[in-house]
Amino acid sequence: MTIIYRPDMPSLSTDIIIEYQQQEKEGIVLIKRKYHPAGLALPGGHAEKGFSLDDNARKEAKEETNLEIIIENVGRPFRVLSHPLRDPRTHMVTVVYLARGYGELKAGSDAKDVGLYAYPELLDLLGKNKFAFDHENIIRDYLKYRGFLG
Numbered sequence: 001m002t003i004i005y006r007p008d009m010p011s012l013s014t015d016i017i018i019e020y021q022q023q024e025k026e027g028i029v030l031i032k033r034k035y036h037p038a039g040l041a042l043p044g045g046h047a048e049k050g051f052s053l054d055d056n057a058r059k060e061a062k063e064e065t066n067l068e069i070i071i072e073n074v075g076r077p078f079r080v081l082s083h084p085l086r087d088p089r090t091h092m093v094t095v096v097y098l099a100r101g102y103g104e105l106k107a108g109s110d111a112k113d114v115g116l117y118a119y120p121e122l123l124d125l126l127g128k129n130k131f132a133f134d135h136e137n138i139i140r141d142y143l144k145y146r147g148f149l150g
Helices: 053-065 119-125 135-145
Strands: 011-022 025-033 044-046 068-071 079-081 092-102 111-118
Touching: 011 053, 011 068, 011 135, 025 053, 025 119, 044 053, 053 068, 053 092, 053 111, 079 135, 111 119, 119 135
Parallel strands: 011 092
Antiparallel strands: 011 025, 011 044, 025 111, 068 092, 079 092
16 A cells, blocks of 8 residues: 655654564564664554544554454543644644554565564663654553553
8 A cells, every 4th residue: 555645734644553472471572673764662653534533543454463452442442633744744643542462473575574562671771762753652651551660
């Protein structure tokens, strides 16, 4: 799919906080981005014509992580972020979903790698400039929401 950026209008995307468990390890799924901007990121991508935002989130999760997801509170996203500088490529508005992931975790599409990050690992990554976009802020909000961060 060709993405057309219109400098006169914001673009729309979906990002997904995927809670996942693998053996005894529980946390969230992050990808290492293959393309600019580099860094760790939540799975997600541009909203595509013909998909609801919920369905777009499911599609992006499957493409980047190989996981099927069940979205928490369908129709009521966790966050909607619209700061014009949140993405260095263009003004990007994102709808962030919380979901539970099922299946075998493996990298796909524009993910260089994918991994399960336990909550203590996430806390350790904060403040170290490891994330693409504003995803560190989203993860901070999530950790507060789940009671892992004061």
